[in-house]
Amino acid sequence: MxxxxxxxxxxxxxxxxxxxxxxxxxxxxxxxxxxxxxxxxxxxxxxxxxxxxxxxxxxxxxxxxxxxxxxxxxxxxxxxxSRWLIEMIETAWHRLGFDVIDDEAFFQLVLARLVEPTSMSDTARVVGEIGLTPVHRNTYANALKRCATRDYRDRVATRCFEHAAAAGGLSLVLYDVTTLYFEAEKEDGLRKVGYSKERRVDPQIVVGLLVDRTGFPPEIGCFEGNKAETHTIVPMIRQFQARHDIAGVEMVVAADAGMLSAGNLADLDAAGLKFIVGSRVTKAPADLSNHFHWNGDVFVDGQIIDTVTPRHAKSSVNNIRKRTEHVWDAAGHPQSWRAIWQYSTRRAVRDNQTLNAQETRARAVVDGGKAPKATRFVKTTTSGRTVDEAGLERARSLIGLKGYVTNLPATLMTPGEVIGKYHDLWHVEQSFRMSKTDLRARPMFHHTRDAIEAHLTVVFTALAVARYLQAETGISIRSLVRTLRPLQxxxxxxxxxxxxxxxxxxxxxxxxxxxxxxxxx
Known part of the structure; x- marks a missing residue:
């Protein structure tokens, strides 16, 4: 049978x-x-x-x-x-050395942030659903308090620095900022109404993030919500140097054009740091005055012009009587920085499409349409509105150009290498997108500075784990969780x-x- x-x-x-x-x-x-x-x-x-x-x-x-x-x-x-999901996160946790923090509640807060970002009160549900025994809600709250009293941020940042240094990624650090807003009615010493790209009027903080060339984060910091973004980069770099006692270490800092200010560049240079920042296209006429004088606005695809730019807006360092561009060096050009401009046909096509749309909008406004705020190429005088034809023509002469400012001499780095390093900025932008979407760093409901800093420590730690796993597997944290969570x-x-x-x-x-x-x- x-x-x-x-x-x-x-x-x-x-x-x-x-x-x-x-x-x-x-x-x-x-x-x-x-x-x-x-x-x-x-x-x-x-x-x-x-x-x-x-x-x-x-x-x-x-x-x-x-x-x-x-x-x-x-x-x-x-x-x-969810055995494989838990083992994956635990593996990254141990390999990064985060087990130096012997705190199960803190680990669970980070794990929940990776698996299904939610509030602290909902963390127990996420942890329980994947098969771990959640700690009590009060224990989570106490873990956030321990973040401050036991210097969890410093311990995590130290391990992040060691990991990035071992991987050789700290020769170039990338910097950018974002804002995190609060569901709060009143401002305080940290949470303040400030500039918001989303035009929000909620209290916010400014968060600065340093990542290495792979996107792995060695440092995070927060500033008052009304602090100008340009005033955060130098304090952030100094915080990073002080934490790890690396003043004088050869390091290149890359940042976008929003960080371009005379004070920032001078401070970075005085600190012995090399920098690469994006330049505003409005500086091109002065920087490229020699080229425009001798060649007009004619460029070829991929053309690179290595020249100089004045350190201060009111000064002039180019001489159009000389056809040859200056070759920058610190000793020979104390009143200027090195400027590299590149022309791209693809970028020109994209810029031209944008300008066409802006011209159409400007002419519609002049013809009697409703004027949105800050309409480009519209001049308003006592006699009415007119199209800024000169400004439009000037903008068309600059399409396709992208500029970079640096204090790296040509003897140390070619123009192509400078451009390539700057383009690594997408790693920090990707990390910010991850922290705001995959890890949902905002909005925040914390009230005190210690609680806000603790929340950022959890997000920072989760971001480090996520970037490590993405680097090792080539898969985003969202896809990793989606793949492994159902396997029980x-x-x-x-x-x-x-x-x-x-x-x-x-x-x-x-x-x-x-x-x-x-x-x-």
Missing amino acids: AAYIRKVRTASGATAVQIAVKQGGRRTIVEHVGSAHTDSELAALMQLARGKLHAGQQELDLGLDTPGSPRKGPSVITAKR EITMTIAGHPHTATDPLSPEGVHILTALDLPAD
Whole structure:
């Protein structure tokens, strides 16, 4: 009498797993192993059923000749956990050295921020759903307090610095800022109404982020919400240097044009730092005066002009009587910085499309349409509105140009290398997008500075884990979680005996575990 496993769809939509035998052409159900509602439960039941068959060498004494034999009891699922997801995050946590912080509540706050960013009060639900035992809500609150009293930020930043330094990524650090707003009615010493690209009028803080050339973050800091972005870069760099005692270490700082101010560049240079910042296209006529004088506004695709730019707006350093561009060096040009301009045909096409749209909008406003705020190329005088034809023509002469300002002499770095390093800025922009979307750093509901700093420490730590995992696997944290979270390990008790089964790994899951050198068993 041969026994076999049978799967049957029940009326409730579940899948029943049964052990049956055929005798005399008739099927007899001899044991109902259990009913599964998910793939994980089905895998567990199938594994259990196979174990029963193998134990009997396919021929089981199923007690058919003993009617009324006692039932073994119902199957009970005693535990579920997203094993691979937990192991992946724990692996990154240990490899980055964050286990220097022996605080389970802090770890769970970071883990929840990675898995499903939510409020502190909802962290227990996220942690419980993936199979860990959440700590009490008060313990989470106390963990945030410990962030300040036990210098968690400094300990995490130290490990981040060590990781970035070992990877050789700190020769270039990239800087950018963002704003995080609050659901609050009143300002205080930190949360203030300031400039917002989204035109919000809520109190906010300014957050500065340093990342290495791969996008891994070694430093984060926050400033008052009304602090100008240009006034954050030097304090941030000094904070970074002081924390790790690296004053004088060769390092290039790259930032976008928003950080371009005479004071910032002078301060960075005085601190012995090399910098690369984007230049505003409005500076091109002065910087490229030689080119425009001798060649007009004609450029070829990919053309690079290595020249100089004045340190102060009111000064002039170019001489149009000399056709040859200046070759910048600090000693020979104390009143200027090195400026590199590049022309791109693709950029010109994009810029031209933008200008066409702006011209159309300007002419519509002049013709009597409603004027939106700060309409470009519209001049308003006592006699009415007119199109700024001269400004429009000047803008068209500059399409396709992109400028870079640096204190790196040509003997140390070619123009192409300067441009390439600046373009690495997309890593810091990507990290900011991740912190605001995948990790949802905002809005924030904390009130005191310590609580806000603690929240940023959690986000900073989660961002470091996420960037490490992305670097190792080539997959974003959102996709990593989406792939591994459904793969569960289930523990069941059947007939008084515990049994464990796991969902089969998908090809994507195998790739992730292989990339992280985790055993896929």
